[in-house]
Amino acid sequence: MKNPIFILLFLLSFSISAQQRFIDESFQLKETETKTYATKNGEALKLDIYQPENDTMQQRPLIVFMHGGGFAGGTRTNPGEINFAESAAKKGYVAVQISYRLTRKGQSFGCDYEASGKMETFKMAAEDFMDAVNFMVKNKEEFNINPAKIIVGGSSAGAEAVLNAVYNEKLMLEDFSKYQNFDFAGVFSLAGAIVDARYITEENAIPGVFFxxxxxxxxxxxxAPHHWCDRDQPGYIMLDGSKTITEKLKKLNTSYLLYSFEGGKHEHSGMPFEHLPKVFQFFNSVFLNGESKQIEVWK
Known part of the structure; x- marks a missing residue:
């Protein structure tokens, strides 16, 4: 009769080897680290770093996520964002949740706020986002990060900032040269939009997942107009949302996964936990391994 301890160790080893990195939650979590990535106008901008425990991989993909809140509220410690980051870290990613300047705190970001101000808001948030990514890349050796495998994402206002930084960088960033030491492997957008999809080209057509x-x-x-403002209102500015972005990606033969919720409103800016297994599968096959897929899902 075989040694029961040997059998137990064999089964445990088989179980671990059967788990797939970046798909299954194979790791425990290290203690979350909080860092200041920039200080602007006296405000310390912080980020939280989630990592897998006892992971020996030296070049790990990075996920950087930006919360929503209309550039007036929200926090990097929203339960949904924390759960997403923890799940990603357990799969083997380095996951980061960032804070940024809430330039519209206590103020309107609706139709009564002029379009030029909205553009400036987008620009400042896009800059904060890029500075957070830059901070992580500068510390890539400390956190074992692969700067060629960076996935970026956001919800609502955060998604607007991220998408504009990725696809409308010439409109958003005055000095893009300081951000050229890393590459975006993919983008993850929850109810986001950009200023102008015409600026998506073969050079910046990064694969994406959109809800x-x-x-x-x-x-x-x-x-359509942001907040559906009338043309004669100060806040009238046209934006291109997920459908328009993916149509452009399709023309450029770039991979994407689009979840469209028939009749759904802005509630789909929330973390789509029900669909995250499919999202992480897409991350792995397309963002990390370069497979080509164009998928549209209607709900």
Missing amino acids: HGTEDNLVPYAS
Whole structure:
């Protein structure tokens, strides 16, 4: 009769080897680290770093996520964002949740706020986001990060900042040269939009995962005014949402996964936990391994 301890160790070893990095939650979590990535106008901008425990991989993919809140509220410690980061770290990613300047705190970001101010808000948030990514890359050896495998994401206002930084960088960033020491492998957007999809080219057409309600009343699903403002209102500015972005990616033969929620409104800016297994599978196959996929899912 075989030694029962030997059998137990064999089964445990088989179980661990059967788990797939970046798909299954194979790791425990290290203690979360909080760092200041920049100080602007006297405000310390912080980020939280989630990592797998006892991971020997030296070049790990990085996920950087930016919370929503209309550039007026929200926090990097939202339960949904924390759960997402913890799940990613357990799969083997280095996951980061960032804070940024809430330039519209206590103020409107609706139709009564002029379009030029909205553009400046987008620019400042995009800059904060890029500075956070830059901070992590500068510390890549400390956190064992692969600067060629960076996935970036955001929800609502955070998604607007991230998408504009990725696809409209020439509109958003005055000095893009200081951000050229890393590459974006993919983008993850929850109810986001950009200023102008025409600026998506072969050079910056990064694969993406997009979630959006078709009747979003704040951020347009296709192309429409921000907050559905009337043309004669100060805050009238056209934005291109998930549908328009993915149409452009399709023309450029770039991979994407689009979840469209028929009749859904802005609630789809929340973390889609039900669909995250499919999201992480797409991350792994497309963002990390370069497979080509164009998928549209209707709910």
